[in-house]
Amino acid sequence: MSTTVGFMMDLLRWDGWPNAAEWQAFWAFVTAVIALVAAIIALRQYRISVNSRLEQARPFVVVDFRFLGALYACIDVSNAGQTAARNIRFEWSERPVALDERSQEALDRAMVDGSIPFLAPGRKISYMLNRYDDDQNPTDLPRRYEVKAIYDGPAGDSWDSESVLDVDQWAATLVERDRYADVTSQLKKLAEAAHNQKQADEALTRAADSLNVHLEAGFRVQTARQRIQEEREARWKIQEERTARLFGSAQPANSPAGDDAPAAEGSDPIE
Known part of the structure; x- marks a missing residue:
């Protein structure tokens, strides 16, 4: 081996x-x-x-469109991360154009010239953008935005995320109805109906008060006329009674003596 x-x-x-x-x-x-x-x-x-x-x-800031109905577009800024985002700044490819002056001021203050100081996880901030209806608004409104969000995390780290907002992307899609907008619209209609009903009740009350005033005035006039007529009839009756008493007491003294009336004794007949 x-x-x-x-x-x-x-x-x-x-x-x-x-x-x-x-x-x-x-x-x-x-x-x-x-x-x-x-x-x-x-x-x-x-x-x-x-x-x-x-x-x-990390925090994760998302900028996206949200449509109210099929015309109005809002810009939603949301934090989809697990921690808070601080000092959120935005860089735009083109300045966003809002619907009116008030919406433009709010948009510029938070997303163009200024920043959003703090956004907690799961929270969202919305800003009105514009109405994208070719029949109502001109077609020269910007329809595509590229925006970059730059923000800080809790530890001071800087993060960024980019989003593309394209109106034409949603042009031929089905837009979900905003249930909150529907509820708000229904509440406004109910408030207007209640306000109109209140106005109608007030108008009816004023009409009833006016009619009551006219009826009371007519009743007072009728009562005054009736009182005047009664007073006049009473005066006429008193006057007739006075006249009757006056003529009744003066008739025997003024009645002429008849030829057959006997002459008083000791008086000479008149020749």
Whole structure:
């Protein structure tokens, strides 16, 4: 057996073939290389894991369109990240044009000339942009915006995200109705109906009061006329009674004496 092993060892010891020590050094080198590669891979995985956790923990600001009905477009600024975004600034490819002066001032103050100081995770801020209706508004309004949001994280790290706002992208799509806008519209209609009903009730009350005033005035006039007529009739009756008493008492004294009336005694007849 030992002879066979010795013979095999002699066969492996060719000229130029590594000996045992050299083989041991070679495999030690291979092991070191494999360990180095494994360490590099582990380090890379660690960095990917750290970056992934940082990405998950970072704030992420999204700028997008939101449509009210099929005409009005709003700009929504939302934080889809896990931490708060601070000092949010915006860089626009073209200055956004709002619907009216008040909306333009709000948009410029927060998203053009100024910034948004703080936006918590999951929160959203909306700004009215414009009405994209070719029948009502001119077609020269900007229809595509490229905006870059730059903001700071809780640890002071600076982050950025880019968004593309394209009106034509939504031109032929179905726009979901804004349920809050529908509720608001219905509430406005109910308020207007209640206001109109209140106005109608007030008008009816005023008409009833006016009619009552006219009726009372007519009743007072009629009562005054009736009282005047009664007073007049009473005066006429009193006057007739006075006249009757006057003529009744004066008739015997003024009645003429008849020819057959006897002459008073001791009086001479008148010749």
